[in-house]
Structure formats: structure tokens, C-alpha cells
Amino acid sequence: MSAKLNALNSDSYIDVSQYRDQHFKGNRYEQEKLLKQSHTLYVGNLSFYTTEEQVHELFSKSGDVKRIIIGLDKIKKTACGFCFVEYYTRADAEHAMRFINGTRLDDRIIRTDWDAGFKEGRQYGRGKSGGQVRDEYRQDYDPARGGYGKLAQQHPAGESRNSF
Amino acid sequence: PVRRKHRAHKRRRTSEPIEIEDRLESLICRVGEKSTSSLESNLEGLAGVLEADLPNYKNKILRILCAVARLLPEKLTVYTTLVGLLNARNYNFGGEFVEAMIRQLKETLKNNLYNEAVYLVRFLSDLVNCHVIAAPSMVAMFENFVSVTQEEDVPQVRSDWFVYVVLSCLPWVGKELYEKKDVEMDRLLSQIEGYLKRRVKTHVPMLQVWTAEKPHPQEEYLDCLWAQIQKLKKDRWQERHILRPYIAFDSVLCEALQHNLPPFTPPGHMPDAQYPMPRVVFRMFDYTDAPEGPVMPGSHSVERFVIEENLHCIIKTHWRERKTCAAQLLSYPGKNKIPLNYHIVEVIFGELFQLPSPPHIDVMYTTLLIELCKLQPGSLPQVLAQATEMLYMRLDTMNTTCIDRLINWFSHHLSNFQFRWSWDDWSDCLTVDLEKPKPKFVKEVLEKSMRLSYHQRIVDIVPPTFSALIPAEPSFIFKYADESASSLPGYAVSITVGNAIKNRASNEEILTILKEVPNPNQEDDDDEGESFNPLKIDVFLQTLLHLAAKSFSHSFSALAKFHEILKTLTDSDEGKLHILKVVYEVWRNHPQMIAVLVDKMIRTQIVDCAAVANWLFSQDMAHEFTRLFIWEILHSTIRKMNKHVQKIQKELEEAKDKLEKQQHKRRDSGDDEDMDKNSEDEEGQLEEQIERLQEKVESAQSEQKNLFLVIFQRFIMLLTEHLVRCETGSVDISTPWYKNCIERLQQIFLMHHVTIQQYMGTLENLLFTAELDHHILAVYQQFCALQL
Numbered sequence: 013m014s015a016k017l018n019a020l021n022s023d024s025y026i027d028v029s030q031y032r033d034q035h036f037k038g039n040r041y042e043q044e045k046l047l048k049q050s051h052t053l054y055v056g057n058l059s060f061y062t063t064e065e066q067v068h069e070l071f072s073k074s075g076d077v078k079r080i081i082i083g084l085d086k087i088k089k090t091a092c093g094f095c096f097v098e099y100y101t102r103a104d105a106e107h108a109m110r111f112i113n114g115t116r117l118d119d120r121i122i123r124t125d126w127d128a129g130f131k132e133g134r135q136y137g138r139g140k141s142g143g144q145v146r147d148e149y150r151q152d153y154d155p156a157r158g159g160y161g162k163l164a165q166q167h168p169a170g171e172s173r174n175s176f
Numbered sequence: 177p178v179r180r181k182h183r184a185h186k187r188r189r190t191s192e193p194i195e196i197e198d199r200l201e202s203l204i205c206r207v208g209e210k211s212t213s214s215l216e217s218n219l220e221g222l223a224g225v226l227e228a229d230l231p232n233y234k235n236k237i238l239r240i241l242c243a244v245a246r247l248l249p250e251k252l253t254v255y256t257t258l259v260g261l262l263n264a265r266n267y268n269f270g271g272e273f274v275e276a277m278i279r280q281l282k283e284t285l286k287n288n289l290y291n292e293a294v295y296l297v298r299f300l301s302d303l304v305n306c307h308v309i310a311a312p313s314m315v316a317m318f319e320n321f322v323s324v325t326q327e328e329d330v331p332q333v334r335s336d337w338f339v340y341v342v343l344s345c346l347p348w349v350g351k352e353l354y355e356k357k358d359v360e361m362d363r364l365l366s367q368i369e370g371y372l373k374r375r376v377k378t379h380v381p382m383l384q385v386w387t388a389e390k391p392h393p394q395e396e397y398l399d400c401l402w403a404q405i406q407k408l409k410k411d412r413w414q415e416r417h418i419l420r421p422y423i424a425f426d427s428v429l430c431e432a433l434q435h436n437l438p439p440f441t442p443p444g445h446m447p448d449a450q451y452p453m454p455r456v457v458f459r460m461f462d463y464t465d466a467p468e469g470p471v472m473p474g475s476h477s478v479e480r481f482v483i484e485e486n487l488h489c490i491i492k493t494h495w496r497e498r499k500t501c502a503a504q505l506l507s508y509p510g511k512n513k514i515p516l517n518y519h520i521v522e523v524i525f526g527e528l529f530q531l532p533s534p535p536h537i538d539v540m541y542t543t544l545l546i547e548l549c550k551l552q553p554g555s556l557p558q559v560l561a562q563a564t565e566m567l568y569m570r571l572d573t574m575n576t577t578c579i580d581r582l583i584n585w586f587s588h589h590l591s592n593f594q595f596r597w598s599w600d601d602w603s604d605c606l607t608v609d610l611e612k613p614k615p616k617f618v619k620e621v622l623e624k625s626m627r628l629s630y631h632q633r634i635v636d637i638v639p640p641t642f643s644a645l646i647p648a649e650p651s652f653i654f655k656y657a658d659e660s661a662s663s664l665p666g667y668a669v670s671i672t673v674g675n676a677i678k679n680r681a682s683n684e685e686i687l688t689i690l691k692e693v694p695n696p697n698q699e700d701d702d703d704e705g706e707s708f709n710p711l712k713i714d715v716f717l718q719t720l721l722h723l724a725a726k727s728f729s730h731s732f733s734a735l736a737k738f739h740e741i742l743k744t745l746t747d748s749d750e751g752k753l754h755i756l757k758v759v760y761e762v763w764r765n766h767p768q769m770i771a772v773l774v775d776k777m778i779r780t781q782i783v784d785c786a787a788v789a790n791w792l793f794s795q796d797m798a799h800e801f802t803r804l805f806i807w808e809i810l811h812s813t814i815r816k817m818n819k820h821v822q823k824i825q826k827e828l829e830e831a832k833d834k835l836e837k838q839q840h841k842r843r844d845s846g847d848d849e850d851m852d853k854n855s856e857d858e859e860g861q862l863e864e865q866i867e868r869l870q871e872k873v874e875s876a877q878s879e880q881k882n883l884f885l886v887i888f889q890r891f892i893m894l895l896t897e898h899l900v901r902c903e904t905g906s907v908d909i910s911t912p913w914y915k916n917c918i919e920r921l922q923q924i925f926l927m928h929h930v931t932i933q934q935y936m937g938t939l940e941n942l943l944f945t946a947e948l949d950h951h952i953l954a955v956y957q958q959f960c961a962l963q964l
Contacts, residue, residue, distance in 0.1 A: 016243070017201055017205060017240065017243050017244070017247060018198060018201060019198070019201040019202050019204075019205040019206070020205060020247055020248070020493065022496075022497060022500070023496045023497065024497060025496065025497060025498075026496075063630075063727070064727045064728050064729055065627065065727070065728060065768060065769075066627070066628060066629070066630075068728060068768075068772065069624075069627040069628055069768065070588075070628060073538070073539040073542075073584075073588065074537065074539055076775075076812075079729075079732075080728070080729070081729075082729075107537055107539065107540075110496055110497075110498070110540070110543075111498070111537070111539045111540050111542070111543040112539065112543075115543060115546065115592055116591060116592045117591075117628070118628075118629065119594060
């Protein structure tokens with residue numbers, strides 16, 4: 013009898029996003045299944061200086077945190093601006109997607125997204141220079157993320173490598 | 177360019193039933209939203225569409241309308257108007273709708289969904305205004321509800337609910353019912369008045385956010401509603417706030433034939449019924465607080481009731497989607513006649529501070545307030561700042577649990593706004609004893625703020641005068657740090673062990689090294705060093721944690737790697753207590769680290785929950801007893817215990833289900849001998865498993881009960897000591913310490929009431945007996961009163 017109305021069931025903050033991990037071992041269907049059951053969140057746009065302690069404090073507001081894995085530069089093995097947060101329950105992770113995603117940590121708006129689950133190796137940035145891919149190509153100056161993007165650092169604006 | 181060939185267009189198929197249902201749902205749910213036409217015109221249009229769809233989709237439409245009655249109470253009058261229009265066009269449909277609503281009402285009551293049942297009854301009562309239901313039959317239903325107050329031997333919360341339903345409908349339908357049946361209504365109200373006078377209100381102090389009556393009394397919810405209805409009656413039922421679209425359709429609606437509600441007997445009391453808990457009305461603003469613009473309706477005005485109800489309903493509907501929730505709150509109909517921002521802030525804080533617990537997870541309110549600030553940057557932040565200031569000013573009489581929530585909210589909020597705050601405005605807190613509520617609050621806020629940032633940041637954001645309130649730098653305190661410690665008995669071994677750990681020595685090697693640690697508890701080495709040796713624990717753990725101090729992950733790895741050794745060292749209760757003591761000693765500047773380490777040690781069974789409780793209440797921790805982190809650890813510990821019990825209970829239920837299924841299968845499978853034998857084996861295994869799980873559940877419940885006993889015993893001891901000491905010294909008992917302690921005891925009851933209910937018998941017989949000091953017993957009695 014407890015009729016639910018689809019029109020009122022909107023819970024869009026916990027929806028799976030468009031992003032799919034290209035390195036995922038398995039097909040799209042398997043990946044989606046894992047994302048829909050996952051207790052793990054990817055957290056992006058962190059400052060390089062954001063600590064595990066800060067992440068723990070913030071993400072504990074939506075439930076007990078099982079573990080945090082800070083993302084590392086593959087070469088330097090230092091924090092490179094992302095992390096994984098794993099909860100004991102899906103419900104707690106959903107609360108984080110609803111209420112922590114899009115708010116500030118260490119003065120930066122952070123972004124959370126469902127993750128298929130941490131596997132060894134996934135704690136490393138996949139950019140050529142060792143950090144995250146997004147830091148390879150960005151043009152802006154972000155002091156909390158190593159300054160200019162890697163490409164922009166090697167080829168400062170005004171000096172074009174290629175020419176048509 | 178090449179011209180593409182046109183593909184033949186696929187003929188559009190006739191819409192699937194699911195699509196129609198979705199379309200109908202959408203039309204009905206969204207009526208009145210974001211439209212250029214008036215609400216009346218939208219309703220007229222929708223009524224026409226639905227009337228046309230009735231021949232084919234009557235049941236779907238009935239289902240949807242019943243659902244919005246239950247799930248969208250903030251749009252009550254929109255939908256009653258719609259039903260009114262449909263009834264005017266199709267009398268039979270009106271009748272079927274009323275019948276469906278009655279069925280739904282019975283169902284919700286059976287399922288303990290009392291809050292939703294209120295919305296259903298209110299919907300029915302507003303249908304009187306829409307000429308769908310005849311007034312006398314509504315009065316008859318109310319009379320049946322109020323007659324529940326005559327029942328004997330039922331929980332007070334049962335009759336409370338029936339009275340609440342009737343009173344809460346009157347803002348909508350009081351006028352109409354009085355016009356038609358004033359004698360009966362007067363009798364009804366008089367019965368209610370008699371009941372309210374008889375009611376026991378022992379529970380009220382436990383639910384109040386402030387103990388002070390000024391500036392706004394924290395009224396019991398039925399008392400407040402009664403006062404509001406009394407005032408409404410005095411004003412001859414003139415109510416001007418509620419949006420009533422049906423008025424515009426009066427000429428159409430009064431032509432309609434009305435239906436009579438079937439006689440409705442309230443379902444009898446069942447032992448497993450869960451009636452709503454009583455509550456207290458949260459008020460923090462009045463008309464003097466909103467400086468300009470529309471006046472805030474008074475605390476006993478029915479407008480105030482309706483506004484608060486609607487705002488609570490909007491939050492209830494949209495809490496999962498903060499942008500939508502904020503937008504819906506800010507577009508409240510009639511917002512131009514009220515200081516809406518003040519109402520919104522008051523309702524949100526009312527929920528956040530609600531005792532025993534907020535209707536939704538705490539962090540939702542933080543994020544919702546941020547969203548509201550984004551949508552109204554020119555006005556809402558100021559109201560929020562004003563509210564914060566008021567809450568600060570009234571800290572002295574605020575319930576400790578509510579102060580906890582205020583600390584968490586404020587620090588999290590500030591962290592989203594670069595910690596900008598006019599701390600100087602609060603410099604009065606520096607002039608009093610630091611244990612008083614105001615400086616304590618600031619101290620805890622700064623500590624939480626530091627956790628979300630870093631120490632230097634906190635130093636930078638507060639004026640230098642606030643330095644006494646700045647938290648310590650969260651650094652490790654290592655007893656055996658350098659040669660100045662060389663005279664300490666454990667110094668030499670700490671160095672050896674440290675090197676062994678760094679060189680990845682095996683557990684055996686490390687244990688051998690640790691054998692060298694003398695036992696201060698023993699005169700001679702009479703054993704292999706297996707008994708409790710506090711110095712051994714101290715040396716090993718200090719050294720290990722020091723090496724792993726870099727981050728939480730490092731410390732967790734350390735605990736995992738040396739789990740075996742730690743289990744050996746903490747085999748006894750004394751061992752467990754001591755390990756906690758050492759953790760505190762090394763990390764006492766970093767309460768966050770203490771909390772996560774204790775959590776990890778419970779989860780990996782290095783310590784148990786009772787050990788943590790005993791440690792927190794121990795003399796060693798007495799000087800930290802009023803700090804927030806202590807209580808966070810205690811409540812987290814209790815929650816882990818509760819989840820553990822639930823988990824095993826679930827496993828037991830699942831095993832039982834499996835066995836039942838297996839037995840059914842065997843019964844249905846026929847005479848296959850082989851299948852029978854396999855089946856029997858499986859059942860045998862399951863039965864064994866169930867027996868084991870049964871034991872596990874009993875053992876876990878016993879541990880849980882013991883945990884609560886330990887905690888309550890400790891509270892009683894501490895409080896009794898204090899009360900006796902004050903009495904003999906003729907000193908006022910109300911010290912900041914006492915207020916904190918007695919309210920922490922209340923907090924245990926309130927936060928874990930579901931679990932504690934199971935153990936009431938034991939608690940009453942063993943602990944909360946009549947011999948207890950009445951101050952302590954009162955807490956227990958207030959708690960019991962919540963369920964009566």
C-alpha cells in the first residue's frame with residue numbers, strides 16, 4: 013500500500029556520474045554494478061597539503077569511515093590532490109554524496125564520486141609527470157596544486173611549441 | 177556536401193502504460209510549480225485532464241492522489257482543491273477517493289506511520305472545505321478520536337496522538353466545523369481541555385533545549401498547540417495564512433454533493449505500537465528580532481503553527497536534495513507576509529537541536545544552511561549570524577547535547593567561509609572560569625576547527641587575547657624521546673625495540689626483547705613475564721606509536737602489524753585498561769588520533785567496549801571528563817556494540833530463514849532418497865550454525881547489557897559523590913561539572929533509548945532504585961515518562 017511516487021523519489025546527488033575509470037578491469041556492465049553497490053568514494057580537487065586527518069574529520073560527518081587512501085604522485089610519492097574514502101555502509105557513503113560533495117575542505121570545493129573499489133595501484137596519479145591527468149594540461153595557476161599545470165610549466169604561455 | 181537520404185520516420189507508438197503513469201504522476205506532483213498561469217487556472221486545467229482520463233486510468237489516479245495526500249502535506253490545500261473539483265465533476269470518483277483514503281489511513285496506523293496518518297486526517301478535514309466531505313461526519317470522526325482519552329491502561333502517547341490530530345486539523349477546518357456543529361465542537365474541545373489538564377508531563381525537562389524560561393519558554397507541544405487553538409477560537413476561527421485555492425472555486429464546489437465519512441473506530445492499542453514521542457516546541461525568535469519588514473506571528477498564533485508545520489514538511493520531502501530543499505523553502509507561498517528567513521532558520525535549528533535526535537542526519541542541516549546562504553546572499557547570512565550570536569548568549573542554560581551539535585555545526589560552517597567570524601564580540605567569555613559554558617564552547621569550536629584545518633590557521637584567525645582557548649598543537653608526547661629520559665626504567669628497551677621494529681624483526685624477537693622489561697608490579701621474576709606488566713605495555717606501545725605517528729594510516733598499519741603482540745600484552749582487563757592509558761598519554765594533545773585509535777582497537781579486539789567505558793570514567797581521565805572528545809568516544813563505542821549485536825542477530829535470522837526454506841524444499845521434493853539425505857545433512861549443518869549463532873547473540877547481548885550497566889554505575893557513583901560532598905559542605909550542587917555530568921547521563925538514555933528499553937527491568941532493579949538521590953532518579957523517571 014505504501015505507494016511511492018517516482019516523481020518524488022528524486023535523489024540525484026547519489027546518482028552515478030558519467031565518469032568511468034578507463035583502467036577498470038572488466039566490462040561497463042560490471043563497472044556500473046560495482047558503482048551502484050559501492051561504499052567507496054573518489055574525492056577530487058584536494059589541495060596537495062590536505063591531510064588524511066582533515067579528510068577523516070570531514071567525511072566522518074556522514075558516518076564511520078573504514079579507511080582513507082591518499083592519492084600520491086607516482087614518481088614523488090607525495091600527495092597529489094585526490095583520495096579514496098571507504099565507508100562501512102553504503103548508506104553512509106550516500107550521505108557523503110548528498111552533503112559533503114560540493115562543499116569545502118581546506119578552503120577548496122571538493123568533489124566526490126562513486127568508485128568501483130580501491131585496488132593496489134589506484135592510489136597513483138596517471139598523468140605523465142606523475143600527478144593527476146588534470147594537472148598535466150590545466151592552464152590556470154593553483155598554488156595548492158603545484159602552481160601551473162605541467163604542460164604550462166614546461167611551455168609557458170606566449171611560447172607556442174607548434175605552429176600552423 | 178552529400179545530401180543524406182531521409183530515413184523513414186518510425187511511427188510513434190502509442191504510449192506505454194508506464195509512461196502514462198509517469199505522466200500523470202508528474203502532472204499531479206508538479207501542479208502549481210513554476211508556471212506562468214495562476215494556480216487556479218492550472219488546477220482547473222488539470223481537473224479537466226484527469227476527468228477525461230478517469231474512464232481508463234481511474235485506479236492510477238486514485239493511487240497517485242492518495243500518495244500526494246500522504247507525501248506532500250505542504251501542498252495540502254492544492255490537492256484538496258483538485259479533489260474538490262473532481263468530485264464536483266464526478267460524484268462517484270469523489271466517493272471512491274474518500275474510501276481509498278480511509279483504507280490508507282487504516283493501513284498507515286497499522287504500520288505505526290503516525291506522522292503520515294496526521295497528514296491524511298488533515299487532508300480529509302480540508303476536504304470539508306472543498307465540499308467533498310460533510311462536516312457532521314468529520315466531527316463524528318473527531319469525536320471517536322477524542323474518546324480515546326477515556327481509555328484506561330494505555331500509554332499516554334497513544335491518547336496524545338489522537339488529541340494532536342484533532343487539534344492540528346482545526347487551523348484548516350475549525351471555522352467550517354464550528355459553523356455547522358458548534359455544540360459538538362465545544363464539547364470536543366472541553367474534553368480535550370480536561371485531558372490536557374490530567375496529562376503527566378514528567379518528560380518535558382528532558383526534551384527542552386534550554387532550561388531557562390526566558391526569553392522563550394520551551395513549551396510542550398500539546399500545550400502550545402492548545403494555546404494556539406484557544407487563541408484561534410477567540411478570534412472566531414479567522415485564519416488568514418493558509419493558502420486556500422478552493423475559495424476561488426466556491427461557486428463550483430458548493431454545487432457538489434458531499435460524502436459522509438464512514439464511521440471510523442480508532443484501532444485499539446497493540447503492545448508493539450510505536451506512537452510518536454512527545455516533543456517540545458523550539459523557539460528562538462519573536463517579532464522583536466526581525467528588524468524591518470513583515471512581523472513574525474506570535475508564539476501562540478495559529479499562523480506560527482501552520483508556517484512551522486509547512487516548513488518541516490518541506491524539509492521532510494526534500495532533505496536529500498539540498499538545492500531543491502533550499503529553493504522550496506525560499507519559495508514558500510505567502511512568504512511576503514512573514515519574515516521567512518527567520519522562520520526558516522528557526523525551524524532548521526529546531527530540528528538540529530531536537531531531543532532525543534534530529535529527524536535527519538546532522539550534516540544535512542549544515543549543508544542546507546550553506547545552500548540557503550548561496551541563494552539569499554544578501555539576507556540569510558545576516559539572520560544566521562544573528563541566530564549564532566543569540567545561541568552563544570544563551571549557552572549557560574543550553575542542554576549539553578545541543579551544545580555539542582552547535583559546536584559541530586558552527587565549526588563546520590566556518591570552515592566553508594574561511595573561518596571568518598567576529599571573535600572579539602565574544603571576548604566576554606575570556607573573563608570567566610574556562611569551565612563555564614561560553615569559554616568552553618569557544619574552546620571546543622576552535623578544537624574542531626583545527627581538525628578541519630591546522631594549528632597555525634587557528635592561531636591566525638582569533639585575536640591574541642583568545643590564546644588561552646586555542647587548542648594544543650596535536651603532537652606526540654614521547655616519554656623515551658631522548659637521553660634526558662635515560663634514567664627511566666624502560667628507556668633502554670625502548671631503544672632496542674625501536675630498532676628491532678625498524679629492522680623488521682619478527683614477533684618472537686620483539687617479545688624476547690620485551691622480556692627484559694622489569695615488572696614494577698612484581699618483586700621477583702617468578703614467571704615467564706606473562707602476567708600484566710604495565711611497563712612492558714608502556715615501552716612497546718609508546719615506541720611503536722612514536723614510529724607510526726606520522727598519520728592515521730601509519731598508526732593503523734602499526735596496530736595491524738603488531739596485532740598479535742598487542743593481544744598478548746592486553747590479555748587481561750588491566751592490560752586493556754593500561755593500553756588505553758598509554759594511548760592517552762602519548763596523544764593527549766591530539767584527541768582526534770585518540771578517538772581513531774580507540775575505534776581501531778575495538779574493531780580489532782585489542783580492547784573491548786567495557787574497557788573503554790571504564791577507562792573514560794577512571795580517575796586518570798577525570799580532568800578531561802567535560803571535554804567533547806570523551807563523549808564522542810563513549811557514544812561511538814556504544815554504537816559499535818549495538819551494531820555488533822544487530823549484525824549477529826541478522827545472521828541468526830538469515831540462518832533461520834535458510835533452514836525454513838530448506839525444510840520446505842525437502843517436504844516438497846518427494847521421495848527421492850538421495851535428495852533427502854543431502855537435504856538432511858544441509859539441515860543438520862544449518863541447525864548447528866543456528867545453535868552457534870544463538871549462543872553468539874546471547875553472548876553479545878550480555879556484553880551489551882554489561883556495557884550499559886558499567887556506564888550507568890559509574891555515573892551514579894560520580895554523581896552521588898558530588899551530591900554528598902556538596903550537601904555536607906552546604907555548597908550549591910549546580911557547578912559546571914555537575915550540569916555537564918547529569919546532562920551526559922540524560923544523553924546516554926536519549927541517544928540509545930531503543931537499546932536501553934530492552935534492559936529496563938535490570939536497570940530498575942539493580943541501579944535506579946528508590947534509594948538513589950532524587951536528582952539522579954529524576955533523570956531515569958523522565959526517561960521512563962517518554963514512553964508512557
